[in-house]
Amino acid sequence: MSASSSAELDRALGAFLERGMDAPADDAAFDRLAQAVFAWQFESLAPYRAYCQRRGALPQRLRHWSEIPAVPVAAFKDARLVCDEGGLPPEPARVFRTSGTTTGGVRAGEHALSADALALYHASLVPTFRAFVLPELAPGRTTELLPLVLGPPAEDAPHSSLWHMVETVCEELFAAEPNHFLAAGAPAGPGAAALDAEGLARACDTASDLGAAVCLFTTDLALDRFLAIVETSGWRTRLPAGSRIVHTGGAKGLAREVAPAALYARVEATLGVSANACVNEYGMTELTSQFYDGVLRTPKIDHALPRVKFGPPWVRTLVVDAQTLEPLPPGRPGLLRIVDLANRGSVCAILTEDFAVAEPAPDTAAVENVAGRPQALPFRLLGRARGSEPRGCSLDAEAALAGAAR
Amino acid sequence: MTMLHDPTTGSVTGAPLPTVLDADGVAAQWRQLSEERAALDHRLAADLLPALVGAMRRLTAPNGPYRARLLDGLGRATGWAPGAIEEGLARFARGYTENALRAAIVRAVGGLEPLDRRGPRRAVAPRGTLLVLSATIPWAGIESLTWALLARSTCLVRVSAGEPVTVPLFLEALAEEYPPLARTAAAVYWPSDDVSAHRAALAHPEAVVVYGDDATINVWRSLAGERARPPRLIEHGHRMSVALVGRGSLAPGVADPVADALVREAALYDRAGCLSPTVAYLEASGAIRPEDFAERCARAQARWAERWPVRRPDDAQASLTHQQRGACEMSGGQVWAPPDATWTVALDRRNPPPLPVPGRFLWLHQYADFEDLHRRLAAWGDGLSTIGVSGWKARDAELATIVTGTGATRVCPLTAMQDPPLDRYHDGRAELADLIAIRDWELA
Numbered sequence: 001m002s003a004s005s006s007a008e009l010d011r012a013l014g015a016f017l018e019r020g021m022d023a024p025a026d027d028a029a030f031d032r033l034a035q036a037v038f039a040w041q042f043e044s045l046a047p048y049r050a051y052c053q054r055r056g057a058l059p060q061r062l063r064h065w066s067e068i069p070a071v072p073v074a075a076f077k078d079a080r081l082v083c084d085e086g087g088l089p090p091e092p093a094r095v096f097r098t099s100g101t102t103t104g105g106v107r108a109g110e111h112a113l114s115a116d117a118l119a120l121y122h123a124s125l126v127p128t129f130r131a132f133v134l135p136e137l138a139p140g141r142t143t144e145l146l147p148l149v150l151g152p153p154a155e156d157a158p159h160s161s162l163w164h165m166v167e168t169v170c171e172e173l174f175a176a177e178p179n180h181f182l183a184a185g186a187p188a189g190p191g192a193a194a195l196d197a198e199g200l201a202r203a204c205d206t207a208s209d210l211g212a213a214v215c216l217f218t219t220d221l222a223l224d225r226f227l228a229i230v231e232t233s234g235w236r237t238r239l240p241a242g243s244r245i246v247h248t249g250g251a252k253g254l255a256r257e258v259a260p261a262a263l264y265a266r267v268e269a270t271l272g273v274s275a276n277a278c279v280n281e282y283g284m285t286e287l288t289s290q291f292y293d294g295v296l297r298t299p300k301i302d303h304a305l306p307r308v309k310f311g312p313p314w315v316r317t318l319v320v321d322a323q324t325l326e327p328l329p330p331g332r333p334g335l336l337r338i339v340d341l342a343n344r345g346s347v348c349a350i351l352t353e354d355f356a357v358a359e360p361a362p363d364t365a366a367v368e369n370v371a372g373r374p375q376a377l378p379f380r381l382l383g384r385a386r387g388s389e390p391r392g393c394s395l396d397a398e399a400a401l402a403g404a405a406r
Numbered sequence: 407m408t409m410l411h412d413p414t415t416g417s418v419t420g421a422p423l424p425t426v427l428d429a430d431g432v433a434a435q436w437r438q439l440s441e442e443r444a445a446l447d448h449r450l451a452a453d454l455l456p457a458l459v460g461a462m463r464r465l466t467a468p469n470g471p472y473r474a475r476l477l478d479g480l481g482r483a484t485g486w487a488p489g490a491i492e493e494g495l496a497r498f499a500r501g502y503t504e505n506a507l508r509a510a511i512v513r514a515v516g517g518l519e520p521l522d523r524r525g526p527r528r529a530v531a532p533r534g535t536l537l538v539l540s541a542t543i544p545w546a547g548i549e550s551l552t553w554a555l556l557a558r559s560t561c562l563v564r565v566s567a568g569e570p571v572t573v574p575l576f577l578e579a580l581a582e583e584y585p586p587l588a589r590t591a592a593a594v595y596w597p598s599d600d601v602s603a604h605r606a607a608l609a610h611p612e613a614v615v616v617y618g619d620d621a622t623i624n625v626w627r628s629l630a631g632e633r634a635r636p637p638r639l640i641e642h643g644h645r646m647s648v649a650l651v652g653r654g655s656l657a658p659g660v661a662d663p664v665a666d667a668l669v670r671e672a673a674l675y676d677r678a679g680c681l682s683p684t685v686a687y688l689e690a691s692g693a694i695r696p697e698d699f700a701e702r703c704a705r706a707q708a709r710w711a712e713r714w715p716v717r718r719p720d721d722a723q724a725s726l727t728h729q730q731r732g733a734c735e736m737s738g739g740q741v742w743a744p745p746d747a748t749w750t751v752a753l754d755r756r757n758p759p760p761l762p763v764p765g766r767f768l769w770l771h772q773y774a775d776f777e778d779l780h781r782r783l784a785a786w787g788d789g790l791s792t793i794g795v796s797g798w799k800a801r802d803a804e805l806a807t808i809v810t811g812t813g814a815t816r817v818c819p820l821t822a823m824q825d826p827p828l829d830r831y832h833d834g835r836a837e838l839a840d841l842i843a844i845r846d847w848e849l850a
Contacts, residue, residue, distance in 0.1 A: 047736045054735070072732035078756050079737050322721040323746045325728060335725055351732065353725055385722035 006085050006344070009040050010116055013341055017123050017314055021131035025313055027376075033341055034065035034316075037348045044083035048347055066318060066327065066376075070337045070351040076109035076286045081346040090114035090345075096161035096285045111161070111285050117345025122168055124289045124342035128312045129169045132292035133215070133246055133279050137173065143215070145242065147178040148203055150195070150218035150226060161285045162248060166217045174215070179203055182222065195222060197229040204237050204271065213242035216271075219249040220258040227266045238272030244296065245273055248281040260305055282309050282381055286350055288342035289315045306380045308359045314341040316376035319358040322385070325351070330358040333382055355382040424565060424574045427596045432562075432606040435592055436534060439560040440610070442589040446558050449586075451511065451521040455504045457584035458552055464579035466499045472579050479571035480544060487714035490674055497825050498545040510829035511556065514836035520844065521556060530843040531557040532612035532638065538626060540617040541568025543679040546642070548576050549828065550615045551591060553838040561591040562607060570595060598622075604629050613638045613841050620644070640840050642833055645791035646762055648783065649686040649820050650805075655797025656692020656699060664796050664820065665702035666709070671794065671823045672768050673710040673749075676717045680791045681823050684762045685769040687779055689797070696772045697740060700753045703768060704742030707749040716748040716766055723747065723764045730763050758785075780808045788813040791833070796820035 016033055019026075039059035042049050048071065052058065057069045075081065076098075082089055092112035113121060130137055137143050147170045154160070154167035170178040181200040207214045218226070223245070230236070245267060264275035276295050283290035291309040294301060301308070311317065318327050319334040328334045336356040339349045356379040427435065446454075465472045473495075480491050511518055519525040535554040539547045547563065551573060554561040563573050574593040581588035596603040608614065608629055614637045616626045623641050630636045649671075655664040672682050686703075688696050719727060724747035731741045734752045743750040749766035760769045773779040783790065790813040798805055809817060815834035816826065826832075 047738065051732070051735050071736060072729040074729035074733035075736035078733060078758075081736070322724040322728075323719065325745070335728075351728065353729060355721065355725075385720075385725050 006040065006044075006083070006116065009036060009344060010120065012036065013120060013314070013344060014123065016341065017120075017127070017312075019313070021127050021312055023313060030314070030316065030341070031065050033314075034068060034339055034348065035059065035062055037341055037344055038062060038065075038068045040344070041083055041347055044085070045081060045347065047079055048081070065316060065339050068339060068349040070325075070339075070349040071347045072351045073109060073284065073286045073353060076111060080110060080112055082112045082114065083345055085114060085116070090116075093118045094164065095159060096164070097159040098285045109285055111287075111346060113288075113345055117288070120342050120344055121288045122172075124312060124314065124340075125165050126169060126172045128290055128292070129165075130173055131312070132294065132297050132310070133169075133244065134173060135297045142173055142175040144175055145213050145215040145244070146176050146203075146207055147174045148200060148207075148214050148216045149178045149180045149182075150200060150216065150222045151180065151182050153178075153180050161283070162219070165283070165290070178217075181226075195225055195229070197226050200226060201230055201235050201237075204239060207243075208237045208239060211240050213240045213244075215243070216245045216273075218245065218247050220247050220260075220263060221249060223247055223267070224258045224263065227263075227270055230270060231266070236270045236272075243271075243273050244277040244279060245271075246279050246281055248283065260307075276303070280307065280309075284350075284352065286346075287338060287340050288345075289340045291315075291317075306382060308378045308380055309356075310378050311338075311340075315339065317356075317358075317379055318376060319356050319379060320351075322355070328358070330360050330377060333357045336379060336381070339376075353384055355385050356380060357382060424570060425594045427594050427603060428600065429602040429606040432594070432596065432603050433609065435562060435594060436560075436607075436610040439534065439562060439590060439592060442586070443558070443560045445586040446590055449558075451518040451556055454556060454584075454587060455507050457580065457587050458507065458555065459502065459504050460583040461576055461580035461588075462499055462502045462548075464582060465576055466495060472575050476571060476575050479575070480569070483569050483571050484541070484544075484675075484678075485717035486675060487717075490676075490714040493714075494543070494545070494674055494824070498548075501825065501828050502548075506828040507552070507556070509827075510836075511838065513829045514838040515842070515844070520842075521558070526847050528845045528847050529557060530845050531559045532841060533559070534611035535559040535561045535613045535615060535841065536607050536611040536637070537561055537563045538614065538616040538618065538622075539563065539566050539569070539573065540619075540622065541566040541678075542617050543675055543681070544569055544572035546617060547573040549832070550617075550837060551576070553841055554613075554615075555587060555591060557838060557841050558590075559613065559841065562611070563591065563593040564607060565593055565595050567595065567598070601629070605632070608633065608637065611637050613640065615640045615642070615837070615841075617642045618644075638840070640835075640837060645680040645789050645833070646684045646786065647681050647792035647794065647823060648786070648790065649683040649794040649796065649823070650779070650798065651686050651688050651692075651699070651820070652795070652797030652799075652801070653689045653692045654799050655820075656689060656694050658694060660797070661694050661699055662702055665699060666706045667796070667821045668794075669703055669706035669710050669766075669768065671820065673707075673714055673716075673766055674824050676765055677767070678764070679824065681826060683768065683794055683820075683823060685760060685771055687782060688770060688772045690772050690774055692797075696753055696770060700740065700742060700751050700770050703751045703770065707742075707751055707766060707768070708744075711749055711766070719747045719765050726761075726763050727765065727767055730761060730767070734760075776804060776808050780811070783808065783812040783814065786813060790814045792816040792818060792823055792826075794818055794820040794823035 012033060042052055042059050052069045055069050093115040095110060095112045098109035134143050149166055151163050154163045157163045181196040182194055264278055267273050267278060279295055280293045281290055289312055291311045293307040294310050295303050316339045318337045320327050320337050321334050333355050336352045336354045341348055358377040358379050464470055465476060467473060477488060477491055481488055520527045520529045537550050551561055551563060565573055577588055577591055577593055614630055616623050620643060623643055627639060630639055649668055668683060668686055688699060727747040727750060731743060731750055734754050735741050737756050739752060739754045741752045751768050753770045754760050773782060793814045795817060
């Protein structure tokens with residue numbers, strides 16, 4: 001497959017995205033586009049080209065999207081992976097950085113997006129969010145849900161992809177302006193001082209009095225902290241029917257610090273929002289598209305914890321063996337590998353550090369399987385692998401660098 | 407993704423654990439040890455040395471009852487290749503001699519006399535020593551136990567679930583060799599989350615030797631601090647080692663054996679020990695290119711992986727291996743590795759220090775000049791243990807300058823990284839000297 005120009009590619013991608021979230025899954029079309037994106041990235045990103053060449057993965061040899069060499073997320077820490085446009089690196093319109101949940105947070109991962117790449121990012125995130133968080137919303141309309149954000153405004157966190165995403169969906173899909181309840185510059189896992197728990201509780205009370213349903217955006221850590229504060233004071237409310245919570249971050253990091261089942265029970269007790277209205281988002285700075293629980297979009301399927309995660313039709317995932325990186329069948333845990341066509345500006349195939357197990361596809365997300373090829377399926381996220389019982393006295397990565405920094 | 411705990415053995419590894427105690431059991435064990443202590447009061451250190459060395463001889467005797475149990479138990483506990491365990495045992499046993507023990511005592515306290523409480527300087531031993539082991543290189547536990555026994559301190563050894571084999575077997579062998587001495591020590595186990603057992607273990611001793619990571623050491627430090635008169639704490643935290651390959655070793659005809667030795671030192675305990683090389687820094691003025699040296703290392707990795715099959719990485723380690731290989735390549739480095747995560751040679755070109763990856767993952771870095779090398783070594787801070795050197799002949803002065811200001815506590819030949827002499831200063835200190843106090847005796 002020859003490399004297209006970025007404009008041609010963006011037109012083709014735009015057309016594919018415009019088919020929408022409910023279009024019948026079309027693995028053949030996905031495969032054609034994935035190979036075109038790969039060919040373009042192969043030509044436009046020299047380190048990736050060398051990486052692929054060493055693996056013998058050349059565009060003309062590639063037979064299926066599952067063969068696209070995946071770049072480990074750790075590679076985003078030391079190299080700015082941006083495809084050249086017109087033979088030159090484009091001026092980044094946005095640079096997103098990881099919050100430090102990966103590898104000890106010593107070196108932040110970075111994802112730079114050109115203006116075109118940022119447009120694709122928006123074109124991906126808005127319909128996906130609408131489908132999984134606001135499935136009842138009619139096309140072209142905005143929701144009357146009040147957006148409450150337990151995080152900073154995007155302008156105060158210019159390198160956070162999460163808060164940029166929240167700002168974007170609020171602009172596109174919500175009638176009301178968002179209210180923020182985290183002090184400017186505070187990290188996603190805030191201390192008590194940074195978090196305006198009283199303000200959020202007041203906003204919830206007002207919404208309850210008015211009968212206005214809310215959409216609360218939060219990280220798990222911030223939600224946990226907010227709940228801990230209001231639980232101490234004895235405050236509780238029942239948010240109006242239709243209210244929902246979009247939360248993220250539960251399974252990242254070295255330990256699952258906030259267990260979802262316990263979190264949902266506390267949310268229900270304190271805010272009156274059931275677990276079925278809590279949608280967990282899974283995304284990462286290095287990617288352009290996001291994954292969500294299907295609790296609102298496909299409420300009838302099994303949402304036992306850990307819940308099945310779904311992405312948009314322009315994303316495919318594979319669970320691969322942690323030792324060999326070979327695809328695994330459903331039911332066997334391994335590392336999550338993602339091919340995201342909307343990641344046109346850097347690399348579309350990413351190897352995450354997160355463990356998952358592929359789920360046999362429910363009818364809503366069935367994909368056409370190409371005979372003999374690994375099948376992309378939704379997945380249950382198991383979280384980051386933890387080391388087994390510490391062995392030996394060899395210094396591990398985090399300890400070494402923490403020690404060096406002291 | 408944590409390793410499953412086997413309720414039938416209490417072990418995470420399949421190797422049987424010694425006696426599993428609760429807090430009451432730990433307290434009773436201390437009482438019993440205290441009663442045995444008097445039996446050694448009038449024994450001379452010179453009498454204890456042959457007993458200790460004899461126990462080691464029993465442990466390693468080719469046709470004796472202990473060797474097979476040790477090799478089998480360690481294999482099951484650690485997953486290391488039998489050949490690697492045999493090699494490690496042979497290396498340690500070779501250095502565990504009466505002369506080496508005497509040399510260590512002389513270096514630590516000036517001679518045997520202070521330990522026997524004779525002469526102008528007389529050792530005051532801790533009433534009891536608690537030895538908390540981790541799943542580290544097996545012989546470290548024997549070393550620490552040796553110093554406690556030579557100091558005439560009773561010793562309660564809490565073994566790790568990950569390596570519950572070596573010290574209990576050594577004590578069994580010692581019981582055959584010299585029963586009164588063996589009775590002053592006991593190897594036991596209790597779960598790492600049994601804080602009441604930890605407290606019971608800390609109620610009696612005047613010295614505590616702890617091996618482990620920062621979190622483990624912090625727990626013991628904090629619990630020890632609860633006592634009105636806290637015990638003396640000797641900490642052996644996690645550290646790492648590096649190799650310096652100078653231009654003298656980066657020449658045709660020499661580079662192959664050097665690469666082989668480098669990889670052997672890394673492969674011996676699957677790089678689990680703090681003395682295993684994590685990074686090899688290559689001098690830029692070598693006759694062969696770093697890529698060529700890396701290829702030699704890769705060939706050596708493949709050879710040693712055949713001779714000493716690699717312990718299967720757990721999933722977290724495998725994930726980290728793949729992440730770091732990819733990050734290295736995408737930053738302009740080169741990687742030599744099989745498709746799985748068993749071993750890696752990564753020629754890295756980034757400035758920040760690479761992340762140490764567990765297992766047989768060897769980083770290679772070419773340094774521009776001595777200043778660059780010094781900066782890279784200093785970046786490891788206090789986490790640096792040993793620097794193994796090859797190809798630096800007649801450049802001691804330069805090396806001394808480079809090492810100044812780094813955290814390294816040992817500089818040795820590359821081929822001897824895993825063979826620290828018994829009389830070395832472990833982590834920069836003489837453990838025997840740290841265990842005891844000295845009472846000046848000024849009467850004629």
